[in-house]
Amino acid sequence: MDIDELIELVQLHGKSIYGxxxxxxxxxxxxxxxxQETFLKAxxxxxxxxxxxxxxxxxxxxAVRLHKNHRRKHAWRQRIAPTVVLDDAAANxxxxxxxxxxxxxxxxxxxxxxxxxxxxxxLDDKLKLPLxxxxxxxxxxxxxxxxxxxxxxxxxxxxxxxxxxMRSVLEVDSP
Numbered sequence: 001m002d003i004d005e006l007i008e009l010v011q012l013h014g015k016s017i018y019g020x021x022x023x024x025x026x027x028x029x030x031x032x033x034x035x036q037e038t039f040l041k042a043x044x045x046x047x048x049x050x051x052x053x054x055x056x057x058x059x060x061x062x063a064v065r066l067h068k069n070h071r072r073k074h075a076w077r078q079r080i081a082p083t084v085v086l087d088d089a090a091a092n093x094x095x096x097x098x099x100x101x102x103x104x105x106x107x108x109x110x111x112x113x114x115x116x117x118x119x120x121x122x123l124d125d126k127l128k129l130p131l132x133x134x135x136x137x138x139x140x141x142x143x144x145x146x147x148x149x150x151x152x153x154x155x156x157x158x159x160x161x162x163x164x165x166m167r168s169v170l171e172v173d174s175p
Contacts, residue, residue: 001046001055010039013056020060020137024067024129026121034070038063054146060137061147064129119169120162127162130155 017038022031041062042049049058120131129148133139141159145152 001049001051005051006042006046009055013059016137017059017063020132021063023132023136034063034067037066054143057143057147060133115170119166123162123165127158130158131162134159
């Protein structure tokens, strides 16, 4: 695969990969870094990429591996020298309120969205990654299995388990 074909892939799949990176990281700064690192790694590995064998799954797999490596390094650094982590995402969250919605509806919608995001964020990576890949990157079960290098049945069971876990968390949290 040459650079022109890679540029075309960025144009085709860039938005969904960026959205997936955002779901993994949660902040714009970390998302931008992961997104950029993903495509830099794709440039390095373009000789291994086959345009006919689902390049989107290949790019998502790169993002997943980079994210896991970053988390592993961060955990290692925290064990050596713990630091206080500020949650800028929670402080900077703003609601996108539509003009037709009442203030009550906007608040309830934001609260529900926040509850869902928190429930998904607290899932184990084995459950969270397939869930994000399925719903934010619009990948099929087969594509997820290929990207994570696991059987399709495992992807299906993890999606099912993630949905069950989120449902139980949301039922407990709701009045």
